[in-house]
Amino acid sequence: MSITALIFFCSFLFSQENSYLYGVPPGPPYQKAEVTITISNKEGCNMAKEPMIGYIISADEGSFSDYKVVMQDQNGVRHKCYIDTDLTSNYDLSLLKYTLIPGNKVEMKVQYCGSGGFIYVMKIKNLKRT
Numbered sequence: 001m002s003i004t005a006l007i008f009f010c011s012f013l014f015s016q017e018n019s020y021l022y023g024v025p026p027g028p029p030y031q032k033a034e035v036t037i038t039i040s041n042k043e044g045c046n047m048a049k050e051p052m053i054g055y056i057i058s059a060d061e062g063s064f065s066d067y068k069v070v071m072q073d074q075n076g077v078r079h080k081c082y083i084d085t086d087l088t089s090n091y092d093l094s095l096l097k098y099t100l101i102p103g104n105k106v107e108m109k110v111q112y113c114g115s116g117g118f119i120y121v122m123k124i125k126n127l128k129r130t
Helices: 003-017 092-098
Strands: 034-036 046-049 054-060 065-074 077-082 106-113 118-125
Touching: 034 092, 054 077, 092 118
Parallel strands: 077 118
Antiparallel strands: 034 118, 046 106, 054 065, 054 106, 065 077, 106 118
């Protein structure tokens, strides 16, 4: 096997191992932040059994809710998540800007609502990128 083929093969293996980072912006410096959006389920919603862990791709003010967040999970799947801040304290609202930074790795407690499975964020916490 030539050296070029060996380098290509090794780079292919490495890229397959970390393919979930494709399209993820570089991470900002880590800041410890945890925001509680709400503690109660919305009507017609079910709480997810496991938290969602992934990377913030974008966060914009939405017309459907206060924020629309695109998050890419560790398997490379992108999810649209919504944040309604009606029941959020002013303290938590002030911390939200530290969690919704593109490239930030986060853990989110979410609930699935309606027949379309709309994802609403209940809690979001920054994680260190490794």
